[in-house]
Amino acid sequence: MKRYASCIGLAIGALCLFGGTGSAFAGTTIYNGSQCLRWTSTDVVPRLSSGRIFNDSTTQTMRVDCPILHQDFGGVFANDDLDDADIGIVDAHTSQDASCWLRSVYQSGSSVYSYSGGTRNTTGFGSQEQNLDFGLANGNSETWYYVGCYIPPLLNGQSSGITYYRAQE
Numbered sequence: 001m002k003r004y005a006s007c008i009g010l011a012i013g014a015l016c017l018f019g020g021t022g023s024a025f026a027g028t029t030i031y032n033g034s035q036c037l038r039w040t041s042t043d044v045v046p047r048l049s050s051g052r053i054f055n056d057s058t059t060q061t062m063r064v065d066c067p068i069l070h071q072d073f074g075g076v077f078a079n080d081d082l083d084d085a086d087i088g089i090v091d092a093h094t095s096q097d098a099s100c101w102l103r104s105v106y107q108s109g110s111s112v113y114s115y116s117g118g119t120r121n122t123t124g125f126g127s128q129e130q131n132l133d134f135g136l137a138n139g140n141s142e143t144w145y146y147v148g149c150y151i152p153p154l155l156n157g158q159s160s161g162i163t164y165y166r167a168q169e
Helices: 002-018
Strands: 028-032 047-049 052-055 062-068 084-090 099-108 111-121 129-134 144-151 160-168
Touching: 028 062, 062 160, 084 099, 084 144, 111 129, 144 160
Parallel strands: none
Antiparallel strands: 028 160, 047 052, 052 160, 062 144, 084 129, 084 160, 099 111, 099 144
8 A cells, every 4th residue: 555655656746847847848840841831812822632632723822820839838858949940842743843841939018039940941852741840949948939931833633732840849
């Protein structure tokens, strides 16, 4: 009975230490590409397919923002930064690359601050998924994150698009 009570005490202590601070260890979150949003109402309307997003316009590049939920707020494991992010792109266009960038943004009063996590471009083309990997994006408890992308237009009946994006806090 004493051993059982010790185990419960340890479990409660761990819960208080790791979960009772108001923050959570977010770890890695994977989002499907269909969670990306077109940038303005005049941008290309994307086609959704099995949780992915594609550009079916034959003339326009598609501009989208892919929001990342900030879940880790300065607790035991957190530093408020986005530690890593990547995005899966299908680039079917023979002469235009997809281009994506990672941003952290926060507003203080009337000022908006934006920090770059870098820009990545696809290389080559085809129906295979290409992974564009970003590193660290600095942040604070007021920060929100997103990956923005330009996706090339349809070419020869083949669409380019976003399959997933992933973030690690």
